[in-house]
Amino acid sequence: MSEASIKQAEIAVEQQHVDRVYARLDELRAEAEAMRDKSYEYGREATPEALNERDVMLHHANRTLQALNAESEGLVFGRLDFANGDAVHIGRLGIRDPQFENLLVDWRAPLAAAFYQATPEQPLDVVRRRVIRSSREQVVDLSDDLLDPERAPADMRVVGDGALMAALTRSRGDAMRNIVATIQKEQDEAIRAPEGGVTEITGGPGTGKTAVALHRAAYLLYRDQRRLGGPGVLVVGPSPVFMSYISRVLPSMGEHNVELRALGEVLDGVSTAKIDDPRTAEIKGSSRMVKVLRRALRLPPPDAPETLQVFYRGAVLKVEADELKRIRRSLHNKGGQPNKNRMRAADALLEALWQKAEQLADDEFQPDREQLITEIGERIEFHRFLVAWWPPVYPMQVLRWLSDPARLSQAARRLLSAEEVGLLAKSWTEVTEWTVADIALIDELRVLAGPPPKRRRTEDEPEQPPRPVNYDEYAHVVVDEAQDLSPMQWRMVGRRGRHASWTIVGDPVQSSWPDPEEAAAARQEALSAQRTHRRFTLRTNYRNSAEIFALAADAVRDLVPADELPVAVRTTGVEPTVREVTSEQLPSAVRSAAADLLRAAEGTVGLITTMARRDEVREWLSTSDVEDADRLRVVGSLEAKGMEYDAVVVVDPDGLAAESSTGRRALYVALSRATQLLTVLKTA
Numbered sequence: 001m002s003e004a005s006i007k008q009a010e011i012a013v014e015q016q017h018v019d020r021v022y023a024r025l026d027e028l029r030a031e032a033e034a035m036r037d038k039s040y041e042y043g044r045e046a047t048p049e050a051l052n053e054r055d056v057m058l059h060h061a062n063r064t065l066q067a068l069n070a071e072s073e074g075l076v077f078g079r080l081d082f083a084n085g086d087a088v089h090i091g092r093l094g095i096r097d098p099q100f101e102n103l104l105v106d107w108r109a110p111l112a113a114a115f116y117q118a119t120p121e122q123p124l125d126v127v128r129r130r131v132i133r134s135s136r137e138q139v140v141d142l143s144d145d146l147l148d149p150e151r152a153p154a155d156m157r158v159v160g161d162g163a164l165m166a167a168l169t170r171s172r173g174d175a176m177r178n179i180v181a182t183i184q185k186e187q188d189e190a191i192r193a194p195e196g197g198v199t200e201i202t203g204g205p206g207t208g209k210t211a212v213a214l215h216r217a218a219y220l221l222y223r224d225q226r227r228l229g230g231p232g233v234l235v236v237g238p239s240p241v242f243m244s245y246i247s248r249v250l251p252s253m254g255e256h257n258v259e260l261r262a263l264g265e266v267l268d269g270v271s272t273a274k275i276d277d278p279r280t281a282e283i284k285g286s287s288r289m290v291k292v293l294r295r296a297l298r299l300p301p302p303d304a305p306e307t308l309q310v311f312y313r314g315a316v317l318k319v320e321a322d323e324l325k326r327i328r329r330s331l332h333n334k335g336g337q338p339n340k341n342r343m344r345a346a347d348a349l350l351e352a353l354w355q356k357a358e359q360l361a362d363d364e365f366q367p368d369r370e371q372l373i374t375e376i377g378e379r380i381e382f383h384r385f386l387v388a389w390w391p392p393v394y395p396m397q398v399l400r401w402l403s404d405p406a407r408l409s410q411a412a413r414r415l416l417s418a419e420e421v422g423l424l425a426k427s428w429t430e431v432t433e434w435t436v437a438d439i440a441l442i443d444e445l446r447v448l449a450g451p452p453p454k455r456r457r458t459e460d461e462p463e464q465p466p467r468p469v470n471y472d473e474y475a476h477v478v479v480d481e482a483q484d485l486s487p488m489q490w491r492m493v494g495r496r497g498r499h500a501s502w503t504i505v506g507d508p509v510q511s512s513w514p515d516p517e518e519a520a521a522a523r524q525e526a527l528s529a530q531r532t533h534r535r536f537t538l539r540t541n542y543r544n545s546a547e548i549f550a551l552a553a554d555a556v557r558d559l560v561p562a563d564e565l566p567v568a569v570r571t572t573g574v575e576p577t578v579r580e581v582t583s584e585q586l587p588s589a590v591r592s593a594a595a596d597l598l599r600a601a602e603g604t605v606g607l608i609t610t611m612a613r614r615d616e617v618r619e620w621l622s623t624s625d626v627e628d629a630d631r632l633r634v635v636g637s638l639e640a641k642g643m644e645y646d647a648v649v650v651v652d653p654d655g656l657a658a659e660s661s662t663g664r665r666a667l668y669v670a671l672s673r674a675t676q677l678l679t680v681l682k683t684a
Contacts, residue, residue, distance in 0.1 A: 081156070186538055214246060228257075235260045264435075272436060274434070312357060479502070576679070606645035608670040
């Protein structure tokens with residue numbers, strides 16, 4: 001029997017089982033829909049018991065349907081044949097037949113662990129591991145690993161030669177795929193690590209860090225849905241481009257109780273993708289800004305009245321500017337958030353007025369303390385003064401106030417240089433859109449200032465969301481590209497996970513933050529409540545061909561120890577193309593390189609350039625008639641973080657290195673985004 005005939009026969013065997021799984025899936029879906037419909041009948045009775053039973057049934061039915069209706073492409077992707085003759089199929093969710101026998105074992109279940117952990121050295125009683133590839137409900141390919149040949153039955157057939165490599169050569173689209181069918185042993189160990197404390201996953205480009213972190217979130221939700229499902233899981237990543245790229249991974253595994261937010265979206269009520277120039281972003285991200293913002297809140301608001309004058313029963317009571325400054329300083333020194341100290345401020349001003357009255361007391365003017373405080377405290381002019389002198393403080397308003405260099409210099413005295421003050425003040429002058437670095441400062445001011453007074457909601461305003469604004473009770477927090485977080489961003493993200501366990505993902509070699517020690521201190525403070533810390537290092541680069549990664553690694557080889565660079569395991573025989581062109585030739589060279597790669601690659605083609613030049617490069621391509629241009633993705637260097645494309649054009653590599661405060665590390669990131677083909681265009 002030929003090898004092709006053996007494969008077709010085995011595909012037919014697996015197709016029979018896949019058909020049973022999908023038939024049972026339809027039955028379970030119909031049962032869940034019937035339960036949902038029945039729950040509505042219970043709701044017709046208005047008794048508390050009936051309504052409670054309705055809610056429980058409806059919740060269960062909807063959760064079941066949500067899981068069953070998750071992306072069903074490749075629902076069955078694996079099979080394990082054990083030495084005792086048992087066989088189990090592995091899939092994206094668990095399915096049992098009407099007799100409660102396993103038709104499909106969820107990849108997260110303990111029984112499925114051997115699919116990822118068994119090796120020829122430690123087969124774990126697995127004789128054959130089979131990867132099944134499907135298109136919709138049709139089995140199209142198989143690949144087997146014979147892990148324990150000596151225990152294999154004589155009639156066991158083995159087909160294929162490497163599911164992982166086949167998956168690696170598939171073209172990329174606009175969304176990251178889940179990797180449940182091709183998880184490797186070192187990745188599986190990180191995914192199945194215990195839930196508590198901090199789990200750190202490090203590794204170079206292409207090692208699957210992000211996919212592992214997302215699959216870990218799905219695994220933890222599966223293992224402890226009750227504890228994690230209610231409070232929820234937060235995933236924080238570097239950019240909206242990246243978050244869109246990973247957005248389908250968890251829903252494809254039936255997990256929907258997860259929030260995905262870019263760093264510019266962490267703060268409720270404001271969202272941005274705008275990036276500061278590297279120098280300004282570095283200043284805004286520094287931990288020095290905590291003291292600057294605290295001082296800024298102690299300053300009187302612009303145009304605050306400098307004297308308080310009140311007419312009381314024929315006497316003029318006047319509190320001069322110096323005394324008002326002393327009162328403000330005393331209030332701040334007592335601590336507390338300014339927005340919660342407004343009543344203290346009112347009391348202090350009234351006390352100062354009483355002292356003035358007491359000094360003026362004579363035979364004709366005999367003030368009573370309680371009467372004076374009550375009477376003046378109820379006057380509209382006193383309340384107007386209070387609002388002007390100690391107004392409600394809003395974080396964005398405070399940053400706008402700091403666009404005044406003189407005011408900012410006062411808050412930043414001995415903390416920031418004159419050059420740094422100038423850059424910050426300029427960035428906040430006539431703000432039309434906040435930047436990603438501003439979001440952490442606004443969040444810091446939100447906490448330092450305290451909540452402003454609540455106002456009544458008008459009829460046309462939407463009701464408040466069921467989850468509190470700036471929710472900080474997530475059960476698990478995943479931080480991707482963690483090496484790039486500034487100290488201020490660590491403070492912001494840390495507030496969202498006060499009671500959470502953490503998965504931290506990153507690669508120090510790819511860091512875009514210039515002071516790793518400062519960021520490490522802020523990270524340690526953010527995670528100070530965590531007592532358990534475990535670390536997993538992924539060392540195999542599955543993304544890049546060895547030829548591409550060799551060029552990428554050359555950019556940083558003299559900057560980092562050799563063991564911090566992963567090993568690329570796949571060779572294609574195709575070397576990257578490096579061309580040098582003049583500045584005048586660059587637009588046409590970019591169009592030509594893009595067209596060439598679109599013809600050579602099936603999936604997406606990324607053009608990576610400097611942040612400053614991104615829109616210019618987009619304009620070059622928008623005016624061209626490049627065929628299949630819808631597969632082109634033009635991104636700046638910071639937006640390329642975590643992304644991957646079938647082919648890449650790196651535009652102006654020297655500019656990429658010069659733009660970033662971490663220099664060639666930024667170039668290393670750009671050069672390691674391609675899976676198949678890479679073209680580098682240098683300018684002479």
